[in-house]
Amino acid sequence: MEILYILVPIALIFVFIAIKVLFWAINNGQYDDLNTEAHRILFDEQKKTNDSSPGKDSDKPQK
Amino acid sequence: MNQAQSQPCYHCGLPVADPNEYTATLDEQARSFCCPGCQAVAQAIHGSGLASFYQFRSELNLKPDTEIQKLNFEAYDLPELQKEFVFPADGESENLVQAQLLVEGITCAACVWLIEHRLQTLDGIERVSVNAATERLSIRWHKDKIRMSEILSAVFDIGYKLTPANEDQAQEKRQKEDRLSLMRLGVAGFGMMQVGMVAVALYTGASEQWMIYWRWVSLIIATPVVLFSARPFFNAAIRALRQKHLVMDVPVSIAIGFAYTASIWATLSASGEVYFDSVSMFTFFLLLGRYLEMRARHNNSLGNSKFAQLLPLTATLVRKGTNGESQTTVAQKSLKIGDIVAVGTGESVPCDGVIEDGETLIDESLLTGESSPVKKSVRDSVVAGSVNMESTVKIKVTAIGQQTRLSAIERLVESASLNKPYQIALADKLASYFVGAVLLFSVLIGGFWLWHEPSEALWIVLSVLVVTCPCALSLATPAAHAAALSRLRGAGLLVLNSDCLAALAKVDQVAFDKTGTLTVGKPQVVEYKSLNSLPEEEGLAIIAALEMGSSHPIAAAFQQWQGNKTARDVKNTIGSGVSGTIDTRQYRFGKAEFASETDKVLPAPSSGQWLLLSCESEPVAWVKLDDKLRESAKESVELFRERKMGVELISGDASDTVEKMAQALGINEYRAGCLPDEKLDIIQKHQDKQKVVMMVGDGINDVPVLSGADVSVAMSQATDLAQTRADCILLNADLTILYKAIVFAKRLRKTVKQNLTWALAYNGLALPLAALGYIPPWAAAIGMSLSSLIVVINALRLSRSELTAA
Numbered sequence: 001m002e003i004l005y006i007l008v009p010i011a012l013i014f015v016f017i018a019i020k021v022l023f024w025a026i027n028n029g030q031y032d033d034l035n036t037e038a039h040r041i042l043f044d045e046q047k048k049t050n051d052s053s054p055g056k057d058s059d060k061p062q063k
Numbered sequence: 064m065n066q067a068q069s070q071p072c073y074h075c076g077l078p079v080a081d082p083n084e085y086t087a088t089l090d091e092q093a094r095s096f097c098c099p100g101c102q103a104v105a106q107a108i109h110g111s112g113l114a115s116f117y118q119f120r121s122e123l124n125l126k127p128d129t130e131i132q133k134l135n136f137e138a139y140d141l142p143e144l145q146k147e148f149v150f151p152a153d154g155e156s157e158n159l160v161q162a163q164l165l166v167e168g169i170t171c172a173a174c175v176w177l178i179e180h181r182l183q184t185l186d187g188i189e190r191v192s193v194n195a196a197t198e199r200l201s202i203r204w205h206k207d208k209i210r211m212s213e214i215l216s217a218v219f220d221i222g223y224k225l226t227p228a229n230e231d232q233a234q235e236k237r238q239k240e241d242r243l244s245l246m247r248l249g250v251a252g253f254g255m256m257q258v259g260m261v262a263v264a265l266y267t268g269a270s271e272q273w274m275i276y277w278r279w280v281s282l283i284i285a286t287p288v289v290l291f292s293a294r295p296f297f298n299a300a301i302r303a304l305r306q307k308h309l310v311m312d313v314p315v316s317i318a319i320g321f322a323y324t325a326s327i328w329a330t331l332s333a334s335g336e337v338y339f340d341s342v343s344m345f346t347f348f349l350l351l352g353r354y355l356e357m358r359a360r361h362n363n364s365l366g367n368s369k370f371a372q373l374l375p376l377t378a379t380l381v382r383k384g385t386n387g388e389s390q391t392t393v394a395q396k397s398l399k400i401g402d403i404v405a406v407g408t409g410e411s412v413p414c415d416g417v418i419e420d421g422e423t424l425i426d427e428s429l430l431t432g433e434s435s436p437v438k439k440s441v442r443d444s445v446v447a448g449s450v451n452m453e454s455t456v457k458i459k460v461t462a463i464g465q466q467t468r469l470s471a472i473e474r475l476v477e478s479a480s481l482n483k484p485y486q487i488a489l490a491d492k493l494a495s496y497f498v499g500a501v502l503l504f505s506v507l508i509g510g511f512w513l514w515h516e517p518s519e520a521l522w523i524v525l526s527v528l529v530v531t532c533p534c535a536l537s538l539a540t541p542a543a544h545a546a547a548l549s550r551l552r553g554a555g556l557l558v559l560n561s562d563c564l565a566a567l568a569k570v571d572q573v574a575f576d577k578t579g580t581l582t583v584g585k586p587q588v589v590e591y592k593s594l595n596s597l598p599e600e601e602g603l604a605i606i607a608a609l610e611m612g613s614s615h616p617i618a619a620a621f622q623q624w625q626g627n628k629t630a631r632d633v634k635n636t637i638g639s640g641v642s643g644t645i646d647t648r649q650y651r652f653g654k655a656e657f658a659s660e661t662d663k664v665l666p667a668p669s670s671g672q673w674l675l676l677s678c679e680s681e682p683v684a685w686v687k688l689d690d691k692l693r694e695s696a697k698e699s700v701e702l703f704r705e706r707k708m709g710v711e712l713i714s715g716d717a718s719d720t721v722e723k724m725a726q727a728l729g730i731n732e733y734r735a736g737c738l739p740d741e742k743l744d745i746i747q748k749h750q751d752k753q754k755v756v757m758m759v760g761d762g763i764n765d766v767p768v769l770s771g772a773d774v775s776v777a778m779s780q781a782t783d784l785a786q787t788r789a790d791c792i793l794l795n796a797d798l799t800i801l802y803k804a805i806v807f808a809k810r811l812r813k814t815v816k817q818n819l820t821w822a823l824a825y826n827g828l829a830l831p832l833a834a835l836g837y838i839p840p841w842a843a844a845i846g847m848s849l850s851s852l853i854v855v856i857n858a859l860r861l862s863r864s865e866l867t868a869a
Binding site: 008023029 | 119171172173175176192194195197238241242245246249250253257273276280283284
């Protein structure tokens with residue numbers, strides 16, 4: 001069981017890293033607007049197929 | 064084109080009058096639009112390659128505001144204006160700047176996508192992100208590559224309006240608070256789980272050597288939880304103690320602080336018990352409740368509306384030179400007394416002043432609450448923040464900044480909210496007795512055990528404190544409040560400030576505003592009298608077509624008949640009416656003398672606001688417009704009167720309709736023509752007589768009185784400013800909810816009392832047992848959780864109960 005003397009501190013380091021990552025995410029504004037972000041992923045997926053070439057001509061039919 | 068006939072406008076979904084009038088071929092399909100505004104916006108969206116927006120959107124767009132099309136975006140390039148809201152971004156280039164802007168017109172998440180993608184295609188934009196919840200756009204750009212006005216007009220072209228979000232400290236503070244409490248919650252959550260895991264090892268019986276090791280591990284994890292996450296409790300407790308009163312945070316802090324230090328002592332001396340797990344869990348759950356409450360409070364994006372936003376950022380300064388007049392756009396803040404400014408149609412007046420030249424209608428609802436505009440001509444005074452409805456006038460500045468009437472109202476709001484009576488929450492009152500008793504008891508017990516058995520004293524005192532941990536007591540009120548808030552929201556009353564629930568139960572005087580509160584607030588068609596055979600539906604459709612492009616409040620009354628006809632050559636005559644051609648016939652609608660085009664004016668059928676429709680100078684029909692009472696108004700007033708509560712009507716409207724309405728509703732007390740400060744005075748007189756006053760209002764002129772009332776309710780169509788300052792918002796127009804809410808608040812108070820009684824009874828029972836040393840830590844923990852659970856379940860009964868008037 002002596003291995004716990006090493007494993008538990010390592011686990012604590014992991015916890016520390018997890019909290020650091022959480023703080024970074026919060027300060028980066030990741031949690032500021034939960035509603036929009038949930039939709040954004042859907043938009044971007046469609047965008048690739050629909051208007052891969054943004055520009056003046058894309059309201060013309062794309063065939 | 065036939066298939067487009069029945070289709071609504073492609074952009075905003077409103078009915079299309081003539082499917083051939085405004086069309087565009089987009090993606091090979093012919094689309095019809097209701098107005099040139101929608102047409103231009105849809106073309107701009109397609110033109111920028113963002114057509115998929117129309118597939119993404121989950122809500123229809125708002126109709127773009129064509130009235131303000133002539134907005135002077137170039138004004139935003141003025142450096143003196145930009146220094147208010149454009150700041151250098153920290154980057155390598157000094158041309159890189161950033162700004163926060165408010166976006167008007169966001170209806171769903173797809174709008175965010177549209178705006179972001181439109182702006183990202185522009186050259187010189189570094190980064191752009193839109194937050195749909197707060198309706199804010201934050202943007203970074205190179206000011207040498209693109210001008211501010213180009214950004215604004217690009218967004219305007221796709222149907223949204225940007226306004227600078229200056230005076231932004233409140234929003235920034237809110238965001239900081241939001242983020243910080245999420246961090247505290249995160250740390251407490253991680254800590255709780257880790258310590259909980261270690262606690263299993265401790266409880267299942269670790270050997271001596273391992274026990275010390277596990278205690279050290281949990282000490283390390285629990286330390287950030289106590290020092291970082293639990294900090295708000297300590298701060299609040301210290302603040303309360305400084306002001307010499309005891310609140311719930313005091314026993315919470317004592318429990319956390321004492322259990323933590325005692326556990327450290329136990330770890331260092333390898334004796335007694337450690338409570339790191341209880342401390343972390345307790346902190347986490349309390350923080351969770353507070354976080355959810357705060358999130359709900361911050362979520363309504365109203366919090367950022369301010370008086371200053373009623374004023375335009377720029378003004379058109381008129382300079383009289385040797386060779387005639389010249390007009391320049393300057394920042395509103397640079398105006399000086401004595402300057403002459405020109406105020407165009409639809410613009411807000413930037414300062415207090417006197418009209419020098421011209422004649423117009425001015426919407427002064429900010430002083431009176433009345434939506435119908437007032438006629439103003441030379442030498443009449445105008446107030447900053449009021450809206451010019453009809454024609455351009457020149458105004459001589461008499462007061463600016465702090466001297467304006469608007470700032471006076473603002474100061475009134477501040478002083479009113481400072482004087483607002485505060486109903487001390489029951490739990491906080493109890494807490495002071497409770498804390499005092501527990502502390503006294505602990506000292507007595509500690510003294511006894513010191514004398515009797517000194518080695519046990521610390522641990523007995525600690526278990527007394529943990530067992531009497533105010534968990535149930537501190538949850539009793541918030542849990543019941545949370546349940547009540549969700550129930551009231553379901554019924555149509557959004558409570559923004561849960562402190563008002565205590566006052567709500569004691570309300571015995573209700574004051575209503577008239578326009579927009581007891582009435583719908585907009586003129587409505589109440590009667591139609593045909594003078595020849597023209598059927599009502601057709602007559603109203605003709606008027607609707609004539610009024611379609613008008614921003615006058617009367618036009619809105621006919622909105623529901625829009626769509627069947629279109630008028631050409633529409634002409635607006637100020638203060639008289641409109642004329643136009645429909646199906647080759649010339650129609651006129653407005654005041655009788657205007658419509659009949661003769662001096663021999665037809666007498667109106669009865670009193671009230673009658674308007675005449677004429678066709679080729681022949682009178683066709685009379686239409687009566689009036690502000691309608693809300694359907695629930697009478698019933699609501701009766702409910703209050705039956706229960707012997709005082710009901711009062713306080714209106715800014717000076718007309719005799721106030722008296723008539725009061726009589727119709729059976730209200731004995733009424734006041735007409737009240738300015739904002741007089742309204743506040745009336746309320747404060749009641750408060751001096753120890754009455755608890757509820758105020759229901761909607762306008763900017765109601766804002767001071769809403770801030771001063773014990774409970775304030777704003778209607779859902781109320782101005783943003785009124786909603787920000789109110790305790791509750793009535794989401795549907797049902798005024799009877801107000802009485803039901805009072806009844807419900809009384810029931811809530813009963814539930815809170817039950818909860819508190821239970822919490823105290825549990826503590827009273829556990830305390831002697833703990834004092835005698837009979838309660839092991841695990842039993843204390845179970846007892847604590849159980850008592851909290853019962854409190855929460857009891858509170859949840861509230862969210863399921865019906866709202867009744869009985």
